[in-house]
Amino acid sequence: MASALRLAFPFVVTALVWQAFALWGPFPPKLFPGVDKIAATFVRLLLNGVLVIHALGTIARLVAGFAIGGVLGVALGLAMGRSRRAEELLLPIVSVGNPVPGLAYAPLFVIWFGLGNLPAVLLVGFAAAFPVAVNTWTGVKTVKEIWIRAARSLGAGERQLFRAVVLPGALPYVLTGLRLGLARAWRVLIAVEMLTSVSLGLGWLIFGAREFLATDVMLAGIAVIGIVGLALEKLVFERLEHYTVVRWGMLAR
Amino acid sequence: MKGTLVSFGFAALVWEAFARSGIFPAVATPSLLAIGAALVAMIADGTLFVHVLYTLYRIVVGLALAAIVGVPLGMLMGRFGSVERFVLPLVSVLNPIPSLAWVPVFIMWFGLGNTAAMALVFYAAAFPLILNAWTGMRSVNRIWLRAASSMGADDRTLFLKVVLPGALPFVIAGLRQAFARAWIAVVGGEMIAATSWGLGWLIFDSKEFLNTDVMIATLVAIGVLGLVFERVVFQLLERRTVGRWGMVRMAGA
Amino acid sequence: MRVSFIELRHLTFEYEAAERTVPALRDVTIAMAESEFLCVVGRSGCGKTTLLNIVAGFLQPTKGEVLIGGKPVTGRGFDRGVVFQDFAQLFPWRTAQRNVEFGLEMKGMASAERVETARRFLALVNLEAFAGAYPHELSGGMQQRVAIARALAYNPSVLLMDEPFAALDALTRDEMQKLLVDVWSQTRKTVIYVTHNVAEAVYLADRIVVMTPHPGTVKADVRVALSRPRDPLSIAFLEYQKEVVGHLR
Numbered sequence: 001m002a003s004a005l006r007l008a009f010p011f012v013v014t015a016l017v018w019q020a021f022a023l024w025g026p027f028p029p030k031l032f033p034g035v036d037k038i039a040a041t042f043v044r045l046l047l048n049g050v051l052v053i054h055a056l057g058t059i060a061r062l063v064a065g066f067a068i069g070g071v072l073g074v075a076l077g078l079a080m081g082r083s084r085r086a087e088e089l090l091l092p093i094v095s096v097g098n099p100v101p102g103l104a105y106a107p108l109f110v111i112w113f114g115l116g117n118l119p120a121v122l123l124v125g126f127a128a129a130f131p132v133a134v135n136t137w138t139g140v141k142t143v144k145e146i147w148i149r150a151a152r153s154l155g156a157g158e159r160q161l162f163r164a165v166v167l168p169g170a171l172p173y174v175l176t177g178l179r180l181g182l183a184r185a186w187r188v189l190i191a192v193e194m195l196t197s198v199s200l201g202l203g204w205l206i207f208g209a210r211e212f213l214a215t216d217v218m219l220a221g222i223a224v225i226g227i228v229g230l231a232l233e234k235l236v237f238e239r240l241e242h243y244t245v246v247r248w249g250m251l252a253r
Numbered sequence: 254m255k256g257t258l259v260s261f262g263f264a265a266l267v268w269e270a271f272a273r274s275g276i277f278p279a280v281a282t283p284s285l286l287a288i289g290a291a292l293v294a295m296i297a298d299g300t301l302f303v304h305v306l307y308t309l310y311r312i313v314v315g316l317a318l319a320a321i322v323g324v325p326l327g328m329l330m331g332r333f334g335s336v337e338r339f340v341l342p343l344v345s346v347l348n349p350i351p352s353l354a355w356v357p358v359f360i361m362w363f364g365l366g367n368t369a370a371m372a373l374v375f376y377a378a379a380f381p382l383i384l385n386a387w388t389g390m391r392s393v394n395r396i397w398l399r400a401a402s403s404m405g406a407d408d409r410t411l412f413l414k415v416v417l418p419g420a421l422p423f424v425i426a427g428l429r430q431a432f433a434r435a436w437i438a439v440v441g442g443e444m445i446a447a448t449s450w451g452l453g454w455l456i457f458d459s460k461e462f463l464n465t466d467v468m469i470a471t472l473v474a475i476g477v478l479g480l481v482f483e484r485v486v487f488q489l490l491e492r493r494t495v496g497r498w499g500m501v502r503m504a505g506a
Numbered sequence: 507m508r509v510s511f512i513e514l515r516h517l518t519f520e521y522e523a524a525e526r527t528v529p530a531l532r533d534v535t536i537a538m539a540e541s542e543f544l545c546v547v548g549r550s551g552c553g554k555t556t557l558l559n560i561v562a563g564f565l566q567p568t569k570g571e572v573l574i575g576g577k578p579v580t581g582r583g584f585d586r587g588v589v590f591q592d593f594a595q596l597f598p599w600r601t602a603q604r605n606v607e608f609g610l611e612m613k614g615m616a617s618a619e620r621v622e623t624a625r626r627f628l629a630l631v632n633l634e635a636f637a638g639a640y641p642h643e644l645s646g647g648m649q650q651r652v653a654i655a656r657a658l659a660y661n662p663s664v665l666l667m668d669e670p671f672a673a674l675d676a677l678t679r680d681e682m683q684k685l686l687v688d689v690w691s692q693t694r695k696t697v698i699y700v701t702h703n704v705a706e707a708v709y710l711a712d713r714i715v716v717m718t719p720h721p722g723t724v725k726a727d728v729r730v731a732l733s734r735p736r737d738p739l740s741i742a743f744l745e746y747q748k749e750v751v752g753h754l755r
Binding site (some may be wrong): 006007009010011014027031037088089090091092093095097099100101102104105106107108110111112140186187188189190191193194202203206207209210213214215218219221222225226227230232233 | 257259260261263264277281282304337338340342343345346347349351352353354355356357358360361362426433436437440443444445452453456457459460463465467468469472475476479480483487
Binding site for chain 2 (some may be wrong): 584586592609641642657660746
């Protein structure tokens, strides 16, 4: 009980400071709603299903986009790791493309695919693919140097080598890449939803509220984003990380 | 070097084929020549330079503020358990929220333009800085503190001459991550918050007039800039300090 | 009664663990003369490292006090030099030269004098050629030598060493022991040296204090009356070794 209170303490203090700022600060209530208003709006939108629908829309896009990006990235990474030629051709492009914010491609995708779900999902997949590819490639290369020799000296052929040694050995790196890819997909998605005017999505919800100066709706939306993000952290990322760290300890960094 | 050229040559060929294929209307997929021409034109008449400057200006200001606030905060967290217990829950909850989710709210509060973009950069950059400074503080080897105090170092000297250099590997890692986040935030912010000038704005604006050649040229510029910063600035910083001191293993490409 | 240079008076140290208080040290009293080389020998858990940490000022004794030159020891100060077992004790962001200069910086010595003094001490441990190297570029033995130079450079009253050579290979350890005796002969420092290696203790010390664990107390105090350099294979040496080992049983 005491530790729960201690955990809540910083939030309580923040809420109080926020409320004080809302009441006596320079912004009018429409622009800077108090904690009570935000909470009321949050509950209202939750109960009438708005938040849930938009959250589902976002999550659906995340899953779809990440599926595309994950598959693409792993395939690319494996190809680069396996074939010298593929690596020479593709690695520089992938390395250069990696630090470019996925969002920068958004207008281009809009021009090509119009507005709506398609460009959003494709963009998310595209952005997620990079870290997945880079990490998968690293995994395949690392494994190659360490265990190939041992397996070869035990008489393994190329295909057996790949299936029995390279793939399982590269798995921790692949998982790390997937984790980073998912994180990037998440970050890009919200912004993309704002730019590509999808019909249902948390990004769209927040962006659209601009029209009505409904800052309370925006903040309620952000709160949901925070919750989904936190859930992603705890349920997916930390699990993945724990699983991979437990699996191999010091190997990948 | 040769490998990189081959790779880009290959990418260029693929693009050219794609552009001429007619999958998308010609205006949507400009040829390499058109892109190159646009790039040269922008460099020649100085507009690219101006946009880069604006974007960099926003990053530098936001990053500097984030460092001034974030690094000491992280260090205080590492030093005082009470600070850690207060700040960590807040940071953990806010961290998974993509910085760009705040754009509409920031627009409400700061209006369109520079301030909103810089506030966004500040927000995005602050978290990696805080978390890494915190971890860095905790990673300072106790034996250094003992050795130094046995030689007569007082608290202030301990902090300046032992804790700060000891925590440096993590602080630099934090700067790296902060920069990456800031980059995403600024480009996204410029696109959505419709600042005047800036690389993000350039992309967004060129969409309105379907100037795809300008758009892609800007993407190239963003990619190159990001690469330059990562390879040149940060790697140099790392090499000169923590790499030279053997505190961090310098990774290959 | 002769005033001793270093006095450990009735040192007792207890710490809290789980449900009970663990007495790590009980009523340890030792008096040392200046320039004496004292070894504290005992099994793990006998409290010898705790004892050293108290003299170094890192721990406060539950009872009793430590006097150096008649003055009680406070937490931090210029009168003690410490060399730990861990190579990581050197500051990785400073060259060997700058590591040795650290204590001198704390004392406020002027730059030129500092550089000169640090050089001198590095020469003392035969590392003058590596003054500009960073710790990670040096071998374990070399790092420990720098640590010794660093602990001596600012002229502390006493040098405290906690099994400094335990992590080195046997050949390097022999070299380092010889070096330490050389350095001690030249600087005439008072040394408290903790080790579990009896042969090492007999080689180095004027006096060996044997401690037994649970709680840590002084069991025996053996004076080693051999002239240096000592021959570890001589009969007299082995006799002393047997005597000390006998006390450890």
